[in-house]
Amino acid sequence: FTVTAVTENSAYSGTAVYNFDISYKITPRFFLSAETVDQGSALVVYGENLLEDMPVSVSVAFSYSPSVIRRGTKMYSIIPFNYKREAGEAAVTVTYGEGETVQLNYTVAAIEFPSDYEEQEITVSDETAAATINNSAAYTEYNKLVAELAKISDEEVYWTGRFIQPCDGTVTSDYAYTRYLNGKAGSTHAGVDLACDEGTPVCASNSGRVIYSGELQMSGNTVIIEHGNGLQTKYLHMSARNVETGEMVVQGQQIGAVGMTGLATGPHLHFEVDVSGACISPWPLLDGTSPIYKIQDFQ
Numbered sequence: 001f002t003v004t005a006v007t008e009n010s011a012y013s014g015t016a017v018y019n020f021d022i023s024y025k026i027t028p029r030f031f032l033s034a035e036t037v038d039q040g041s042a043l044v045v046y047g048e049n050l051l052e053d054m055p056v057s058v059s060v061a062f063s064y065s066p067s068v069i070r071r072g073t074k075m076y077s078i079i080p081f082n083y084k085r086e087a088g089e090a091a092v093t094v095t096y097g098e099g100e101t102v103q104l105n106y107t108v109a110a111i112e113f114p115s116d117y118e119e120q121e122i123t124v125s126d127e128t129a130a131a132t133i134n135n136s137a138a139y140t141e142y143n144k145l146v147a148e149l150a151k152i153s154d155e156e157v158y159w160t161g162r163f164i165q166p167c168d169g170t171v172t173s174d175y176a177y178t179r180y181l182n183g184k185a186g187s188t189h190a191g192v193d194l195a196c197d198e199g200t201p202v203c204a205s206n207s208g209r210v211i212y213s214g215e216l217q218m219s220g221n222t223v224i225i226e227h228g229n230g231l232q233t234k235y236l237h238m239s240a241r242n243v244e245t246g247e248m249v250v251q252g253q254q255i256g257a258v259g260m261t262g263l264a265t266g267p268h269l270h271f272e273v274d275v276s277g278a279c280i281s282p283w284p285l286l287d288g289t290s291p292i293y294k295i296q297d298f299q
C-alpha cells in the first residue's frame, strides 16, 4: 500500500510518497464436528481459509478413503464409523498445501449393539435358501453392484433436514444385529428391518438421485438413492418399484411398496444407510443427532 506524507507550515513543504509491499499468510483451519463419535455414526472434518487451488486430502487409520468436498475457500469430508470400528482414541490426518499436515484427535465411543447380547435365528424355505444363501452367484451379483455404486459421490447435496423412516413398521432386526440363517452364522446386519403389511408404501427417506432400481436375487426389488457426497440409502425386498434409475426423487415420494422378494421370511423393508460403502446406523439421521446435518450450514 501507499503512505502519503504531507508537510506544511515549515521551512520545507512538500509531499513524500512511501511505497510498501505487504505480504500476509492466511492459515487454513481444520476441525472436527465433535471430539467423540459413537460406533455406527459419523464425523465430519471441516476446513476453512483455504486458497481455492490448494490441494487438501484427508486420511484415517482404518481402511477408508474419505472424499473431500470443496466449497470455495472451505472443504469438508464425511467419515463414517460402522459397527466394526474399534473403540478408543484415534486421529484424522489432513494434508494440505505443499505437504503440511494437521492431526485431529477423536475418541470412538463403544456402543452396546444388540449383537453383544442378542442373536437372531432366521429360517427360510428351501426354495429361498437355494436362490439366496446357498447361491454364491446371488452374493456376487449383489456385492459387485453395491461396490460399484459405492464409488458414486455427487458433488451436490440433495438432502435437506432430517431423514424420515421410509415406512411404518416394527423393527424386527436392528442395525448391527448378528443373525443366524438356517443355523449358520450370517453377516452382521447392515441396516434396519421394518416389518409391516405387504404393499405398504415405501417413501424416499430424503431427496436424491435414484442410482439403482431393479431386481436382484439376494435383495429382490431394490432401490438405491444417492443423496449427495456419497451418502446413500437402500430399500430392499420390495413387492414393487415406482421409480427408475436416474430419476430425481423428493423426500416422502413413494418409491415402492413393502414385500418379501429375495432373502426374506415375511413382508418387511430392509432400510440401510451407507457413506461411500460403509454402512452406518440410520437412527442418528432420523432423530437429528447426526453431525451430517450441520454440513448444510457450511455450504
Ligand SMILES: [Zn+2]
Binding pocket: 173, 189, 191, 192, 193, 269, 270, 271
Ligand atoms: Zn435386513
